[in-house]
Structures are given as structure tokens and as C-alpha cells.
Amino acid sequence: MDLIDKLREIVGERVSAAPTERLCYSSDASQVKGMPDYVVRPISTEEVSKVVALAADFSVPVTARGAGTGLAGGAVAVCGGIVLDMSGMNRILEMDLANLQVIVEPGVVQARLNEALKPHGFFFPPDPGSSAICTIGGLIANNGSGMRCVKYGTTKSYVLDLEVVLADGRVIRTGSRMLKSAAGYDLTRLFIGSEGTLGIITKAGLRVMPLPKARRLVMASFEDAEAAGRAVAKTFASGIVPSACEILDRTTIAVLRRCDPNLVLPEGDVILFEVDGTKGSTKESAEEIARICSPIAAEVMIASGEKEMEEIWEARRLVGAAVSRLDPTKSRIYVGEDVGVPIKMIPALIREIGEISERFDLPAMKYGHIGDGNLHVALFIDVLDEDEWTRLEAAADAIHRAAIRLGGTVSSEHGIGAARAGYMKMQWDEGTLSVMRSIKKALDPKGILNPGKLGLFESPSSSSGGD
Amino acid sequence: MTLALTKTAIEMKTKTKIDPRAIEMCVRCGTCRSVCPAFEVLGWESRNTRGRIMVAKALREGLAPDSDVLDSLNTCTTCGICAAKCPAGANPPVIVQEARRSLVAKGVMTEAQAGLSGKVNASGNTFGEKAERLGWLSDAEVAGLKERADRVYFVGCLDSYRYPEVAKKTFNLLKRFDVTLLPDEVCCGSPLIRTGSEARGLVDRNLEQIKRIGAKTVITGCAGCYSTLKKDYPPDFKVLSVPEFLAEHISELDLKPLEISVTYHDPCHLGRHNGIFDPPREVIKSISDLVEMRASRENARCCGGGGGVRAGYPDLSLKIAKRRLLDVPSGVDAIVSCCPLCIRNLRDAGSEIEVVDLVDLVGRAIRSP
Numbered sequence: 001m002d003l004i005d006k007l008r009e010i011v012g013e014r015v016s017a018a019p020t021e022r023l024c025y026s027s028d029a030s031q032v033k034g035m036p037d038y039v040v041r042p043i044s045t046e047e048v049s050k051v052v053a054l055a056a057d058f059s060v061p062v063t064a065r066g067a068g069t070g071l072a073g074g075a076v077a078v079c080g081g082i083v084l085d086m087s088g089m090n091r092i093l094e095m096d097l098a099n100l101q102v103i104v105e106p107g108v109v110q111a112r113l114n115e116a117l118k119p120h121g122f123f124f125p126p127d128p129g130s131s132a133i134c135t136i137g138g139l140i141a142n143n144g145s146g147m148r149c150v151k152y153g154t155t156k157s158y159v160l161d162l163e164v165v166l167a168d169g170r171v172i173r174t175g176s177r178m179l180k181s182a183a184g185y186d187l188t189r190l191f192i193g194s195e196g197t198l199g200i201i202t203k204a205g206l207r208v209m210p211l212p213k214a215r216r217l218v219m220a221s222f223e224d225a226e227a228a229g230r231a232v233a234k235t236f237a238s239g240i241v242p243s244a245c246e247i248l249d250r251t252t253i254a255v256l257r258r259c260d261p262n263l264v265l266p267e268g269d270v271i272l273f274e275v276d277g278t279k280g281s282t283k284e285s286a287e288e289i290a291r292i293c294s295p296i297a298a299e300v301m302i303a304s305g306e307k308e309m310e311e312i313w314e315a316r317r318l319v320g321a322a323v324s325r326l327d328p329t330k331s332r333i334y335v336g337e338d339v340g341v342p343i344k345m346i347p348a349l350i351r352e353i354g355e356i357s358e359r360f361d362l363p364a365m366k367y368g369h370i371g372d373g374n375l376h377v378a379l380f381i382d383v384l385d386e387d388e389w390t391r392l393e394a395a396a397d398a399i400h401r402a403a404i405r406l407g408g409t410v411s412s413e414h415g416i417g418a419a420r421a422g423y424m425k426m427q428w429d430e431g432t433l434s435v436m437r438s439i440k441k442a443l444d445p446k447g448i449l450n451p452g453k454l455g456l457f458e459s460p461s462s463s464s465g466g467d
Numbered sequence: 468m469t470l471a472l473t474k475t476a477i478e479m480k481t482k483t484k485i486d487p488r489a490i491e492m493c494v495r496c497g498t499c500r501s502v503c504p505a506f507e508v509l510g511w512e513s514r515n516t517r518g519r520i521m522v523a524k525a526l527r528e529g530l531a532p533d534s535d536v537l538d539s540l541n542t543c544t545t546c547g548i549c550a551a552k553c554p555a556g557a558n559p560p561v562i563v564q565e566a567r568r569s570l571v572a573k574g575v576m577t578e579a580q581a582g583l584s585g586k587v588n589a590s591g592n593t594f595g596e597k598a599e600r601l602g603w604l605s606d607a608e609v610a611g612l613k614e615r616a617d618r619v620y621f622v623g624c625l626d627s628y629r630y631p632e633v634a635k636k637t638f639n640l641l642k643r644f645d646v647t648l649l650p651d652e653v654c655c656g657s658p659l660i661r662t663g664s665e666a667r668g669l670v671d672r673n674l675e676q677i678k679r680i681g682a683k684t685v686i687t688g689c690a691g692c693y694s695t696l697k698k699d700y701p702p703d704f705k706v707l708s709v710p711e712f713l714a715e716h717i718s719e720l721d722l723k724p725l726e727i728s729v730t731y732h733d734p735c736h737l738g739r740h741n742g743i744f745d746p747p748r749e750v751i752k753s754i755s756d757l758v759e760m761r762a763s764r765e766n767a768r769c770c771g772g773g774g775g776v777r778a779g780y781p782d783l784s785l786k787i788a789k790r791r792l793l794d795v796p797s798g799v800d801a802i803v804s805c806c807p808l809c810i811r812n813l814r815d816a817g818s819e820i821e822v823v824d825l826v827d828l829v830g831r832a833i834r835s836p
């Protein structure tokens with residue numbers, strides 16, 4: 001029996017080998033391309049387990065995919081094989097709010113989870129720009145984060161337990177309902193950020209937080225990024241932990257204005273500080289931040305209207321994809337988009353990126369989570385111009401190298417995938433990489449789980465951990 | 468307000484050839500996954516906006532079209548919510564329509580597409596009906612139609628053949644404002660244009676009559692006809708929807724309050740595609756309470772009937788409609804809309820609450836019929 005027939009025995013009609021379907025699953029939001037041979041849409045752990053066991057028998061690669069919003073090619077089958085589209089496993093299984101947790105399937109979309117939690121007064125804090133689209137499984141596999149992570153931490157702070165299908169089809173649990181536990185290796189953390197290379201997540205126990213009663217937004221604009229950086233450092237030094245601390249350079253502000261002309265935003269390079277808590281505490285903190293910023297800033301504004309703030313965040317969330325609003329002949333290409341450096345190096349990074357943008361004659365929009373040192377650089381080009389593509393790649397490479405030189409990382413939250421695999425050797429020394437390789441080989445000796453990712457092995461074809 | 472809400476009316480010119488830039492506008496962010504009604508039911512990437520754009524791009528680059536390509540493109544209802552939400556400013560329904568057109572031009576289409584095109588071209592209506600289109604009027608009324616008038620009521624296939632009582636009520640309301648009918652109206656061409664076929668013959672036949680009558684304004688009660696008359700016909704006359712016309716003349720209609728509460732379903736081709744959100748609401752509010760649906764105006768979800776989906780994929784079409792019904796607020800007495808296609812689909816999906824045309828509602832409120 002062919003593989004396709006056996007897959008059909010497991011999932012019925014929810015498998016496709018049609019060229020059109022394979023094409024539609026051949027990329028995510030990055031530039032990485034790779035055609036799977038089969039697309040399978042499982043709806044239960046049992047199906048996932050059977051499919052993976054079958055793939056192991058046939059030595060066929062298996063690549064998990066959530067919503068395909070990844071920016072590193074993580075969900076792209078660069079070595080072919082099976083793409084497991086997990087987005088159909090999208091049930092919220094249990095709201096165990098007395099224990100401050102929920103049990104979900106991996107295909108649940110982040111925003112759907114928060115919609116379900118809101119009436120109960122809770123939320124799941126990691127809030128990527130893609131929250132309306134991306135899945136919990138994708139967030140866990142990439143250790144994704146968002147604007148509020150400066151206060152609340154990244155996805156890894158909220159995962160208590162995982163059900164994982166291993167490379168031979170076995171199903172294990174990595175944790176429990178305990179909010180804390182000290183019993184052996186932390187396997188939960190091992191799978192967080194593993195980008196589908198160690199196992200397929202089929203269930204997750206997540207910790208949730210009570211929704212804050214009030215929020216306030218301080219918007220301050222600055223002459224230049226250095227001044228903005230100083231204001232951020234001073235704010236943190238004062239003991240205030242903002243619930244968001246975002247930088248939006250003047251190009252980003254211009255794009256936001258195009259997206260929604262009614263937004264009230266200051267001019268120039270802007271920092272958005274959000275504070276949450278009670279009515280009284282947010283008022284006090286917002287005023288304190290305004291006071292700290294005033295001597296350095298060109299303009300400071302405070303917003304507290306629920307609707308006004310939500311409009312600003314809503315626009316901010318997807319601004320990265322919206323540069324074509326400034327010039328319809330230009331498209332945002334997600335490369336070099338996720339570097340991070342220790343926060344005091346942010347001004348230096350911004351300066352370097354300015355130079356790179358000039359050197360390669362490519363406009364760059366800069367925005368991101370300045371509060372945790374993560375800067376998103378949006379390079380935009382005319383995609384019909386070959387020369388711009390060449391310059392784009394060179395510029396992205398220069399940005400990655402700059403981040404490493406400044407003691408930072410090539411990815412703060414989007415992951416390594418295939419797009420940044422080549423930088424792993426620059427960022428980690430051989431000793432560290434060899435431990436990562438050993439883990440991979442122990443859990444996936446045949447190298448069937450998402451081969452070609454994370455840059456642990458030389459090239460996609462030699463990424464099999466078996467030899 | 469979201470990013471999307473700043474774009475009220477979506478450009479949907481159909482004659483322009485899609486340039487590669489239109490396709491490249493898509494950055495594959497996947498935002499459309501959260502809104503595409505067909506994807507919500509079917510779940511495959513090829514049935515989502517992003518997949519359709521990838522297919523359109525591959526077709527330009529030489530992909531050989533097969534039945535899956537056709538199903539990918541043809542399961543799009545052209546509802547346009549993806550365009551309204553797309554952060555990158557892509558206009559997917561136009562890309563889809565253009566891809567369909569280029570395939571049909573090469574003779575590549577589904578049986579449903581071919582059947583529809585054959586039927587409409589042969590009979591002048593979407594049902595292949597041989598009966599008189601003006602059968603809802605008596606012979607005397609037909610004979611008495613004015614040969615010249617400032618305004619024409621364009622009835623559309625659905626109201627002509629399936630909901631003649633709506634046609635009658637609409638015409639009764641409009642008659643007093645120097646409105647006549649086309650003596651030999653044919654389908655506006657919308658079903659053909661949306662599914663990639665030529666509609667030149669139909670368009671010319673209607674145009675010739677509009678000119679002969681000397682009408683400066685064409686009024687229609689169908690969202691599909693409205694969009695087509697406005698965007699696919701030459702701009703020689705003004706196009707008004709029935710709700711716009713009624714809102715303009717509301718004080719002259721002598722309406723009494725109905726003491727009921729209703730909700731309003733925005734037809735995609737009236738709302739998102741043409742920015743007509745307020746006039747129907749003004750009319751409704753003047754005679755009853757309006758409770759909005761869970762998603763309304765720019766965010767309104769599709770009824771599943773458009774873009775050839777009802778004809779080509781009836782099962783999908785009804786599933787989309789069923790989901791739309793979940794947006795209806797509890798406790799309302801009726802769902803009001805301004806498009807017979809939406810009304811029929813919502814009814815067929817088993818709405819427990821009565822689904823009525825705005826004209827029905829107004830009819831009930833008239834003091835002196």
C-alpha cells in the first residue's frame with residue numbers, strides 16, 4: 001500500500017497530495033519555500049500519533065504547521081514529506097480557572113482563547129501582532145511573545161504541561177497541573193521553542209492571569225532614538241515596569257497614519273509606554289513616566305480611553321505588514337526582522353541599522369519591543385526589481401551580524417526555522433550546539449521531525465540525526 | 468476602529484488586467500485566515516484567500532489548471548472581507564475574479580460555470596426561465612409602462628422570478644417618483660462577471676433600453692445588480708440602491724412605527740464593496756428598533772450566496788449562511804436585508820427568525836398604501 005493510502009486509512013479525506021494544495025502549503029509568511037508531498041489535517045492525538053509512526057516507518061519527514069504565520073520558514077517542509085496542519089485541533093478542552101489554567105488543543109487561535117477567557121476576567125498574556133491568526137501550538141513551538149511580554153514574560157512563562165507525540169509515535173506528557181514543580185528535567189521547557197523538531201504538541205496546559213482593571217498609555221516622541229533609549233532606561237530605573245514599551249520610528253508613525261488617519265499620535269520617533277493595574281496605580285505610574293520623559297522628549301501625551309488605546313494597539317499589531325500603504329510599489333519582506341540586543345545597546349543597534357539602510361539604499365521601518373531589546377526592522381522593496389532583492393539579502397545579513405556583534409540574538413521571538421539557520425553557528429559556540437544536536441538525536445534518531453531547521457546540521461539534506 | 472475600517476468601499480473594477488503587483492501586494496501574513504468565510508468551513512489553505520493568491524500567482528507562472536485550482540478559486544464568494552482586513556492593502560476578490568476570467572477565456576471552467584453561462588446567455592436570466600420576466604405585472608400594467616422616464620427600477624433576476632411580491636412592492640413604492648421599468652430587462656451580468664465569463668451581450672441589451680428611456684438614474688433592490696451596474700457598466704447614469712432611494716424620500720412615505728425590533732444583514736456588495744451602510748439603517752430605525760448583528764457594517768460576514776458559490780458549491784454556501792445566522796442577536800422579530808440573494812440563502816439555511824426584504828418591512832409600515 002502506498003503512503004497516501006495508509007494516510008487515508010488514518011485521517012480519511014483529511015489528506016491531500018494535490019499539487020494545488022501542496023503549493024498552498026509551500027510557504028509561511030517568510031521567504032522560505034518548500035513543497036510538501038502530502039498535507040494532513042489531523043483532529044486528534046491518536047491520528048497524529050499514527051501519522052508520525054507511519055512517517056517513521058517510511059522515513060518520511062513530518063513538519064508541523066499551525067496557521068503558517070511564522071516568519072522563519074518553520075512550518076515549511078524544506079525537505080518535502082508530510083505537513084501536519086494542526087489548525088483543525090482547535091478546541092478549548094477545559095477552563096480550570098480555579099487552578100488558574102486552561103487546557104487547549106494546539107490549533108486554538110490566540111485571540112479566540114482570549115475571547116473565551118475575557119468574560120471570566122482572565123487572559124493569556126503572550127500577545128503577538130499575529131494574535132488574531134496564529135495558533136497556541138505555533139506560539140509554543142516558537143516561544144513567541146508580544147507587546148505585553150516586557151512585564152508578563154514570553155510564552156514559556158505560561159506553559160505548565162504539554163502532551164507531545166514523539167518521533168516514533170509515542171505520546172508523553174511533560175508536566176502537570178502544578179503551578180510549580182521540581183521533579184526532574186524540565187521537559188516542558190525543552191519542547192518550548194523547539195520549532196517542531198523534537199515532537200508534535202497535541203495538547204497544552206496554559207497558565208492564565210487575571211485581567212488588569214485599568215490601563216493607561218503614555219506616548220512620548222523624541223528627536224532621535226538615543227534620546228528615546230535614555231527615556232526607557234530611566235523609566236525602568238525608576239522601578240516602574242510598564243506592561244508594554246514599544247518604539248515606533250517616524251516611518252512607522254507615517255504608516256500608522258495611513259492605516260488609520262484618525263489615530264492621535266505624536267510626531268517623530270515615538271515610544272508607547274503602557275501601564276496596567278488599578279485605576280489609581282496606572283494614573284500614578286503614567287504621570288511618573290510622563291515626568292521622567294518630559295525633559296528628554298519633544299512631546300508627551302497620555303491616553304486612558306479604552307477605545308482610543310485599543311485603536312492604537314490594533315493598528316500597531318499589524319503595522320509590519322502595512323508598509324505598502326506608504327508606497328504601493330513596495331512590499332514588506334520579512335528578513336532580518338527580529339533581532340534583539342541587551343536593552344542598553346538598542347540605540348547602538350538603531351544607529352547601525354540606519355547606516356545599513358543607507359549603505360544598501362533600502363528604506364527601513366523600525367518598531368518593536370524596546371522594553372525587552374527586540375527591534376523589528378521592516379525592509380521594503382519593489383519585489384519586481386531583482387537588484388533590490390540582492391541588496392535586501394545583503395542588508396538582512398548585515399543586520400543579523402550587527403545584532404550578534406552587539407551581544408544579541410538573530411531572533412527574539414520569531415524563531416530560527418530555515419531562514420536564520422545559518423546564523424546558529426555564529427550565535428552559539430560548538431559546545432552548546434553539540435548539546436542541542438545530542439538532544440535532537442536522542443529524541444528523533446531518524447531525523448524525521450522538521451528537518452532542515454534550527455541549523456544544527458550542515459544542510460537540509462544532511463540534517464538527519466541518524467548518522 | 469481597526470486598520471480595516473478606514474477602507475469603506477473596495478475597488479472592484481473588473482475590466483483591468485491584473486498586474487503582477489496586485490498579486491505581490493500579498494505578504495502572506497495570513498490575516499485573511501481569521502475572516503475568510505469559505506476557509507472557515509473548508510479548512511484547507513487552498514480554500515483561503517492567501518492560498519487563492521498563491522494559486523493565481525502560480526497560474527501566471529505556468530501552473531497547469533486542474534479541478535483543484537478551479538475549486539480553490541471558485542469557492543470564493545467575493546465577499547471582500549479579506550480586502551477590508553488585509554494590512555498590506557491587497558484586493559483578493561479582484562485577483563480571484565481576474566484569475567477566473569483568464570481561465571474561462573482559455574476554456575477552463577467547472578461544469579457549474581459553463582452551465583450558468585450557457586443558461587444566462589440563452590434565457591437572459593440566472594434560472595433559465597422561459598416565462599415572461601414582467602410576469603408579476605398584469606398585461607394592462609405592462610402596456611401602461613412609461614416609455615420615457617427619469618428613473619428606471621432595475622428588478623434583477625431573483626425578484627423578477629422568485630420574489631415577484633418584493634418586485635411589486637418595490638415598484639409600487641417607486642412608481643410615484645417617475646420610475647419605469649425596462650420593457651425587456653435581462654440579467655445584469657453579475658453572475659457571469661463574478662464567475663469569469665463574458666457578459667457583454669447582456670450589458671448592451673440593458674444599456675440600450677436605459678438610453679432609449681432616457682433614464683438618468685437606475686434604482687435596484689439587489690446588491691449584486693447594484694455593484695455590477697455601478698462598476699461594470701459605463702458611468703452614463705447614476706445608480707441608486709433601493710435603501711438609498713427610500714432613505715432620501717423617507718418623509719414622503721408616511722410611515723407608522725411598527726413596534727418590533729429587527730436586525731440588519733449587510734450584503735457584501737452593498738456594504739463593504741460600495742460603502743452603503745447607513746441608508747438601510749436610517750430607514751429601519753425610522754419604523755422599528757434596530758439591534759446590530761454580532762458582526763456588522765465593514766465586519767459583516769458573508770451569507771455565502773455570492774461569487775457563484777451558491778450555484779457551484781451549494782453545500783458550502785449553506786454552511787456559510789448557517790454561520791452567519793449565529794451572528795443574529797437574540798430576541799429580534801426579523802432579519803432585514805437588501806439583497807434577494809442574501810435573503811434566500813439565509814432562509815434556505817433554516818433561519819428560525821423571519822428573513823425579509825427592507826421593502827417588506829417598509830410595506831408593513833405604510834399608512835396609505
Ligand SMILES: Cc1cc2nc3c(=O)[nH]c(=O)nc-3n(C[C@H](O)[C@H](O)[C@H](O)COP(=O)(O)OP(=O)(O)OC[C@H]3O[C@@H](n4cnc5c(N)ncnc54)[C@H](O)[C@@H]3O)c2cc1C
Nearest residue numbers: 066067068069070074128129135137138141144145196201
Ligand atoms: C503580521 C505578523 C505579526 C507577527 N507578530 C509577531 C509577534 O509580535 N511576536 C511573535 O512572537 N511572533 C510574531 N509573528 C510570527 C508568528 O506569528 C509567530 O511565530 C507564531 O507563533 C506562529 O504561529 P503559527 O500558528 O502561525 O505557526 P506556524 O508558522 O505554522 O509554525 C511555527 C513553528 O511552530 C511549529 N509548530 C506549529 N504547531 C506545532 C505543534 N502543534 N507542535 C509542534 N510544532 C508546531 C512549526 O513546525 C514551526 O516551526 C508575526 C507574524 C506575522 C505574519
Ligand code: SF4
Nearest residue numbers: 493494496497499553
Ligand atoms: S491577502 Fe492580505 S491578509 Fe491575506 S495573507 Fe495576503 S497580505 Fe495577508
Ligand code: SF4
Nearest residue numbers: 503543544546547549
Ligand atoms: S472575498 Fe471573501 S470568500 Fe473570497 S477570499 Fe476574500 S474573504 Fe474569502
